[in-house]
Amino acid sequence: MSRFSIKARMQRSIALRKGEVVLRADFAQLGSPSQISRALKALQAEGRIVRLGYGVYAKARPSVLSGRPIPRVTLAELAQETLRKLGAPAELGRAQQAYAQGRRTQIPAHTTFNTGQRRISRKITVGISTVRYENDYKPRA
Known part of the structure; x- marks a missing residue:
């Protein structure tokens, strides 16, 4: 059993990736579909990623104008x-x-x-x- 939560492992994986886009399928080996869904929603709520479409997410940063998370590119x-x-x-x-x-x-x-x-x-x-x-x-x- 890993000492890090699925959310922490996903957050680290996203940070270490070279590209800006992250697919849900990239995390299939980390846990069950429901665990991955919960972790993705939590990362979205924290403003680390934004949802682009079905199973597609992008790395995010806070907007200068509103403070809400927006894609970096x-x-x-x-x-x-x-x-x-x-x-x-x-x-x-x-x-x-x-x-x-x-x-x-x-x-x-x-x-x-x-x-x-x-x-x-x-x-x-x-x-x-x-x-x-x-x-x-x-x-x-």
């Missing part, structure tokens, strides 16, 4: 890292690529990712901002 970076960890191919959307390459001067209003031939329905949200997906999927004729 932008939604675009979090979404890209999340999709990479889940094994889904993701590139910036057409509008964001055009802006990054200097072909357009209008700043894209939404965070959009092109997923190629893959259809994704996962919702990744920070506050009121949600990631959108575009793809090259063509249904059968």
Whole structure:
């Protein structure tokens, strides 16, 4: 039996990780699903992590304005890292690529990712901002 609680072990694991995104599946070996759920809720209540979507969390810091926990990096970076960890191919959307390459001067209003031939329905949200997906999927004729 470990002398540290599951919550303490999860907190240490999160702190030692290089990336900003943490998946619930990363903690499967630490305990039962209900124990992991309780520990994740406790870490959320303490402001150490924020929930991005189903089974997806990000490292957090207190907001300068409100003091509430917010992710340490932008939604675009979090979404890209999340999709990479889940094994889904993701590139910036057409509008964001055009802006990054200097072909357009209008700043894209939404965070959009092109997923190629893959259809994704996962919702990744920070506050009121949600990631959108575009793809090259063509249904059968």
